[in-house]
Amino acid sequence: MIEDIWVDPAVSALRPDFAVLAMGVYGLRNGPTDDRSRAWLAAAAQDAVAGDHPKVEAWREAYRAFGTKPQRTRPSVDALVRRMPLPEINLVVDAYNAVSVRHGLPIGGEDLAHYEGTARLVRAGGDETFEVIDKGEPAIDHPEAGEVVWRDDRGVTCRRWNxxxxxxxxxxxxxxxxxxxxxxxxxxxxxxxxxxxxxxTALLEQVTPGIRVESRVVSAS
Structure with missing residues (x-):
């Protein structure tokens, strides 16, 4: 899985400085937010980068590069640093949200049991499927043509980069x-x-001692 992840040259052309650290983590025992993960979120909120930090602004510039207004659909880290206190989701999501705001780094998490094929970052054709909940019911949406998306063999897994x-x-x-x-x-x-x-990794090992982790950096080069 990790070995096959790739970034399309059309995305690299927008931002040659882009790189993604892909981490496969196996054997998690997730659970609801608890006092431990609340402490992670509280500490991260104290140390979070500011909304005008150059690392956050770089993502706004990346969104503009493919024709999206970041004031309307914000990069994930931009949205998070504006949302304090940080939301409580579950142990694993709390862990990566805490790391995200502390470093000014967008982080996505995918459940591999529901993933189909290889993860890749591409520019959308516009006809790909994107599964959402609309008014409490499952629905299908579609990205805009040229939008940067993460996808697998079944459809788009994350719209507008992150x-x-x-x-x-x-x-x-x-x-x-x-x-x-x-x-x-x-x-x-x-x-x-x-x-x-x-x-x-250290936070996830607190969630589940003994997890197996593999990682790889994927970049334009």
């Missing part, structure tokens, strides 16, 4: 095996990207 995840692959309390995508643009260094991955 704006919104589909309902099919989101991490729940039942998730056992997961894919995490830590997305980097300059001015974040590759060293900080690696450190963020190590920090996430």
């Amino acid at each position: 704006w919104r995840q589909c309902v099919r692959t989101r991490i729940t309390e039942e998730t056992v095996d997961a894919l995490f995508l830590l997305e980097r643009l300059e001015p974040m260094s590759m060293e900080e990207l690696k450190a963020a991955g190590e920090e996430l």
Whole structure:
């Protein structure tokens, strides 16, 4: 899974500085938010980057590059740093949200039990499916042509780079095996990207001692 992840050259052309640390984590025992993960969120909120930090602004610029207004559909880290206190979701999501705001780094999490084929970051044709909940009922949406999306063999798993995840692959309390995508643009260094991955691993090991983790950096080069 990790070995096959790729970034389309059409995306790399927009931001040659883009890199993603892909982490496969196996054997999780997730659960609801508890006092431990509330402490992670509270500490991260104290240390969170500001909304005008250059690392956050880099993502706004990336959105403009493919024709999206970041004021309307915000990059995930931009939305999170504006949302304090941080939302309580579940142990695993709390862990990666805490790492995200501390480093100014978008992080996505996918449940591998519901993933089909290889993860890849591409520019959408516009006819791909995107599974959502609309007025409490399952529905199908579609990305705009040229939009940067993460997808698998079945459809789009995250629209507008890291704006919104589909309902099919989101991490729940039942998730056992997961894919995490830590997305980097300059001015974040590759060293900080690696450190963020190590920090996430440490938190997930508190959730479930003995997890198996494999990782790989995917970039334009």
